[in-house]
Amino acid sequence: MSELNQKKSVPLWIQIIVWVCLAGLLVLVASILSKRQQGALKTGDAVPDFSMTLFNGYEFEGKNEIQFSDFSGKIVVLNFWASWCKPCEQEASELQEAYAFYNGDVIFLGADYVDTEPEARTYLKKFQITYPNGPDMGTKISQMFRITGVPETYFIDQQGVVYYVKVGPFISLDEIKNIIEQKLK
């Protein structure tokens, strides 16, 4: 390139600007791409703290709001669902049964992903779900977990680290239990 870099060639400062802009653009697109390819929060990722206001009639230790950091030391099963999601219905009763089975030793949470409240309530009532459930306001939690769809369930260990991600509905109660037993002492 240098052989022709005489008086008339592109001034150096313009060349620098061009290359910097180009590099910036490429880095931008590349980082977008790499973020997109990350997909859901992976096994081994620590879960950042979040809070969720529960639906009326649901509570956790007397409060209408949960704070994720309060759960440390316990296994947390965080399930994303929606009333319009057909596959979610397949696993709804199993999750409730699992919740009843562990009776407080394992925290079960339901985050209702983009939904309308009346339908969500009908859904919860239909499957007699009693574990804490709340709307994912502003899709903040689901975006934090980068969920790929519903249903999707995150198993978080006592240290607040994701140790299993289930995409799609559970087939049986045993499937849920097996995953929990891996980490339950």
Next chain:
Amino acid sequence: MFVEFGYGVLVVSLIVTLYSGITAFLGVRKKSTSLIESARRAQLLSFPLISISSLTLIFLLVNNHFEVTFVYEVTSLSMPTYLKITAWWGGQAGSMLFWSWLLASFTSLVTLRKWDRDIEFLPWVIVVSAITLAFFLFMIIFFENPFSRYWLVSGNVVESMFKPTTTATIFTPENGRGLNPLLRHPGMIIHPPMLYLGFVSFVIPYAFAIAALITGRTDDRWTRITRRWTLWAWLFLSFGLVLGGRWAYDVLGWGGYWGWDPVEIAAFMPWLTGTAFLHSVMIQEKRGMLKQWNMVLIILTYALVIFGTFLTRSGVLSSVHAFANSPIGPYFMGFVSATFIASIALLIWRWPLLRSETEMKSILSREALFLLNNLIFISILVVCFWGVIYPLVSELVTGFKVTVGPPYYERATAPLFSALLFLMAIAPFSAWGHSTMQTLGKALWKSILASFVLTVSLFFVYSTNLYALTGFFLISLVIFATLQEFYRGALARQKTKNENFFSALSNLMRRNRRRYGGYIIHISMALMAIGILGIELFQQETQGTVAQGESLNIGEYRVEYRELASWDVRSDGVNYTRAVVDVYENGIYLGQLYPRIDYFFDAEQTMTIPGQRSTFRDDLYILLVDWKSVSNSGATFKIYVNPLVNWLWIGSLVFLVGIIFAAWPDKEMEPVRVKSSAKQTSAAD
């Protein structure tokens, strides 16, 4: 057996392509004509090879070989044969093979031409297209293999090209998933290949541009050789876009044809730079100016073609059109970056050689107006590019998604499109080199007056909307001014050549195909603008639930619900629910329309097909939204009145006429250069 054969042929074609690229490069280095000839032959071989591989895939598709993953994903037993063939480009892997096949055929057409004094371009054209083709073949062979199969490995179904374990057996599903019903529409069958044709043909002018940069030939040979390629590329791309719009209008059921969806924009962006290129190339040919700019445009067009393909195929964008998440993203990214960086580096290296031979003298000269037109196209590109990228940037930086939708694009592009219309009207009247306000005004005042009168009368009889009136003024100005230009030219010829007016007109047009084809395209654009203006500013809609015998009113129309029937057609795998409505306009019975909902069992997907009544004035567009299945007494309809939208489709037909006229092989023009350009075109046929 077929599967291994198809795959094997594909691998061979990759090797052949790599060989041709490398040999061409070595041929230049060692100044060896025989090496270059060998590269050329290898290049020519890639086309039949990829054709054989594609035919194998089509054979598998038509004969329901569901053990092949791709066949399983895009076909099903109930699909008719022609759809099974077109399913070739219905999925990611197949459409990439289709892309490669097109590229191989185009490159072969180019290498077959008589090179004569352009022989120095040949090896570099081969290198550039071989790199592109090899990249696509590489992606197909290693990541998006249309020949990979299902295998049964200890009870689990695994996807693999070859036997994954020694005990594995081939697994054949009983039926395929079937092509996405939205893609079974005739418009959708032609729309993707049109777009691909457009995309791929732009690779050829790009290859020549790069060849010109490398060899340092700074005259306009490369643009002259690729002129028709560019026109055809532009034709296919434009028509692909229009067909996509028509498909959306007929099938997607939202009363519109263009939703500023990121994937639509991804195809629109190369069109913008391509259009700018088409215009500015003329300045290079006529005035020896804007050489650097033309290089920038063709490089951008190529980069945007690949970038658009990357955006839609890597899972970076998700939309109705996008293919599912795929591992090819990073490779595409790498390829776009590498080619773009290399092109820019070459351009900067050769920048001094590409200086203009003449300087611009006047702001109203035709070349200045062309440059202005180019800047507007690039402005639209900036708006579009940022609109597509910003949601991704936001997600990256803040972690939250946002939508950049139609209001943004419409607000930003409407003044730019208006400015384009204005330029379209005045540019033909400005002279090369130098023009003044006086000369322009002298030539244009009749058209301006006519448009003004028309606009004022529209104010009284049609609409008082200021935007609409501005739009109509510009549109009529384009049409009047362009017609005046035809008239002026024919009149002048009539006098000098002593012909009658019509033969003068036809001779004039045939002797300047590109120019007058371009004018026809300008008129078509104005006609399309009428449709866009109508639907953007005057669209009316209403929705309501009515019982049988009741009506909905919209504008001057009354739509009365007669009856509804629902039935299965097992052979198609579809349930049809069809409503019958009577349409009245100001109390006069016009006829019946049949909006319907198709439910596809295999894909578990519905399609809302509107009942449409099109006239030059407006479209009545009725959608069946919902119905009460038990009592069968009430149904919900959504009705749109889309004024003037038909002009969009009329305009696109005129457009087709114009561009075919412009691109038509012509032996009369440019007697000196006719040899090479005519031969090149006959190769194109």
Next chain:
Amino acid sequence: MKNYASRITHHLLRIAHYALLLTILFTAISFQFAYAQEDTPTDDEVNEVASQLYCPVCENRPLDTCPTQACHQWRELIRTQLAQGMTEEEIKQYFVDNYGDRVLAEPPRTGLNWLVYILPPAIILLAAILALQKFSGMDKAAENRINYKRDKKRSFIRIY
């Protein structure tokens, strides 16, 4: 005998006929009544709001045209909210709070989002200024033209 039987069936049919008519009439009246009482917002009013919102789960689909069950639910939600007397702005805000900024057709004009509105005009303006400079320098450039012509002649460098 046959005649008699047929007459009975005839009567029965007639009674059934009237009964059916009455039921239809009654349901129709009560239906209309209920309609009038609740003052349900019309589909058009609902669509007016929905068209300004984007479906939170599907990509790039305005809420008024999206055919899925979920979108249907959201439209019904808008209807309920309109019936409760919420304004258009309040409903939009409700959607933003619940489903995030992505339900708006354009990003809200806050923080980083300003880039959407500022960057393209800024670039276009910059290009326009550069172009204007070029144009305004046209006459001055005329005198240099002779020099360029001299350069032009050696611009054919061939590598191959």
